[in-house]
Amino acid sequence: MKFNTKTIHGGQKHEEATGAVMPPIFQTSTYAQSSPGIHKGYEYSRAANPTRTALENAFASIENGTHGFAFSSGLSAIDCVLRLLKPGDEVVAGDDLYGGTYRMFTKLFSQYGLKFQFVDMNNVTNVTNVINEKTKLIWLETPTNPLMKIADIAGITTAVKEVNSAILIAVDNTFATPYLQRPLDLGADIVMHSATKYLGGHSDLVMGALMVKNSKLAEELHFIQFAGGAVASPMDSFLALRGIKTLHIRMQRHCENGKAIAAYLAKHPQVLKVYYPGLENHSNHLIAKKQMDDFGGMVSFILKDESKEAAFKFLENTKVFTLAESLGGVESLVNHPSSMTHASIPKETREKIGITDSLIRLSVGIEDISDLISDIEQALI
């Protein structure tokens, strides 16, 4: 099946009892057994629930994996991956991660003896330079949030696996989605999503996803999820599955609108710099072109007037773009990373990597492009 068919049919079958085309919301915690341990495959909904199973099969299908897992949030999916490790193990991660991921690594897991090294993933050798016999996991995010940096998934995977094939490579694919980029095909072991964003696509749920292509790893992750308990609810599973069915057409429009807005901003006299992997002057445009089928709907920029006040004026002036955290929904959102999504990163670290007070991030929705551009135009005055 091609991707555009997989989003609708991948891993899916009609519900057996009634033929319902969409899986019902199995709003149940438990399942009748005919004799102790004799049941129809479901015992208790923390272990598995049929609505969640339908979604997890779709998750696996769209990322070309064999197993998918639906979590109560993107962060709980990341938490599950980190619980594969033991005290003393090391993780190499990008230096421009989602703020909540950075907070989890540095504030939660570093307390339990895991060591994190943050490097600029722009360059493969930055990663291979720091791996050692204690390194167990490489955590990649590409494109990154909010600076839209690109890491070469195949390049990093090949180089790391050459040194030690047991090191796991995990990719946070939230920004690209499998419509644009399929990390498991590029050699990664684990794909993670905040399904809150593009997979759900309608800003109406909080959810995480993991997809893998190895049964042993799947078994370990399922055990951690079951034992830790961070599962997605039946209702949210239903909504996310409904969202995935239109992922491809939403992404097509997100990409078209994102590209048009990046080009508009790049020419605007009040704009100093635009961060969008589809622009030829993006530092890793060629890698983006190689590993992505298009460039997505996330665009960040800084104004020539680099004061916080100028950025705030823009953020308060938009009318179609709503000032809010999050991204990936059908509606356009605008965000101020340094005081909103990335406030948990210390100011010096933030500024060192480029998340200054003048940086503005857009999640370009699927509205009419002329309304979006007019909105930016009036907000820049």
Ligand SMILES: *Cc1c(COP(=O)(O)O)cnc(C)c1O
């Ligand atoms: C939102 C986000 C997360 C965290 O997911 P939640 O669903 O909010 O827990 C992780 N990574 C990226 C890139 C995100 O945008």
